[in-house]
Amino acid sequence: MLYALHTKTNILFIINPISGGRGKLRIPDFIDKYLDKDRFSANFVFTEYIGHASELADEAAIKNFDVIVAAGGDGTINEVATKVLKHNIILGVLPLGSGNGLARFLTIPKNLRQAILAINAFKIDKIDTAVFNNKCFFNLAGMGFDAHLSSVFSGDKKRGLTGYIKLGLQEVFSYKAEEYLINIDGKDYKRKAFAISIANSSQYGNDVYISPNASVQDGLLDVCIIKPFPIWKLPVLSYIMLKGTAETSDMIEIIRGKNIKITRKNPGPVHVDGEPLQMDAEIEISINPLSLKVIIP
Structure with a gap:
């Protein structure tokens, strides 16, 4: 389904700087270049340790961000998505990991520009989640x-x-x-x-x-x-x-x-x-x- 956007949507990009073994410090500038600023009000933050993405996502949800984007691999997605699920908001994915299993299944482009354009289109679907010993x-x-x-x-x-x-x-x-x-x-x-x-x-x-x-x-x-x-x-x-x-x-x-x-x-x-x-x-x-x-x- 397509969600109509009448006001700017608050979106946070949580970027894992070491996912996939590459530096990511210039990624906010790249996202800023292609993200639809008429639709989104964007913020960016880098993770600093394992578990940090989870903390940042939890904090962002409490601060009324509507969309949180995990920019990293499956581990980063897990941390962010766990909190997105908890707060019933929307997950975005920029596949920057070494494997990108979930992103590949969801056909999210590996090409960063195309992945950002997919976020601009803002097509939302629902997927199953699972629990492994809580x-x-x-x-x-x-x-x-x-x-x-x-x-x-x-x-x-x-x-x-x-x-x-x-x-x-x-x-x-x-x-x-x-x-x-x-x-x-x-x-x-x-x-x-x-x-x-x-x-x-x-x-x-x-x-x-x-x-x-x-x-x-x-x-x-x-x-x-x-x-x-x-x-x-x-x-x-x-x-x-x-x-x-x-x-x-x-x-x-x-x-x-x-x-x-x-x-x-x-x-x-x-x-x-x-x-x-x-x-x-x-x-x-x-x-x-x-x-x-x-x-x-």
Whole structure:
């Protein structure tokens, strides 16, 4: 739907200066060049530490900003969107991260000028959100190898896709699959898994698809179980995800549901929209259909 603007809309751009491994100090000038000033009254702020975007978004909502734009990657979007959801206002996205999984699903242009023009058009839609042990997520959350890798990657100064791939290749040789008890809408499954991803949208980012048919508007979460595999099959798994054929692969099992409980043997790392956290052995996950208002192209 299109929202009519009769007065200027207060819009705050929360910019993560290190998302994607690039400096962002000139971005406010670039936004100012292309943003429709007849429609928007814009403010800009840079994050200074993990969690700062969340604080800034909360403060902005209380100060009656109508739209808050997360200018960063999926982690920045998570911090901002959590507060946007809480205050029932509108989220905008400028995809400046290394993966941009949610932005890619929403077809928000990677080109910054085009993404700003999409904000000018101000077309609003609603998407599903999800909760992972009381922590909101919007794209993907999970445990197993990708959570382990996120935990290791967070300590690496060389951010970006290249650094992530390099670390992944180092870690994959020593990582061991784990046993999980999974309950999906009341039905029990016991699985040994290399990783389990809970997908609200279809991809990790960089067009790497874990659940090609997942949708942020279907009221369901996709539980994607990557089965244990011999290391020589790693290129096959990579090819499956890049080609978007996980649904038909015997290496990945996908089960859809609304209320999910996963129990593992020990507490350990998880990731929530790519950001590493430590959580208990038991994790509860649920979906909140069409609960977040987002500007889309």
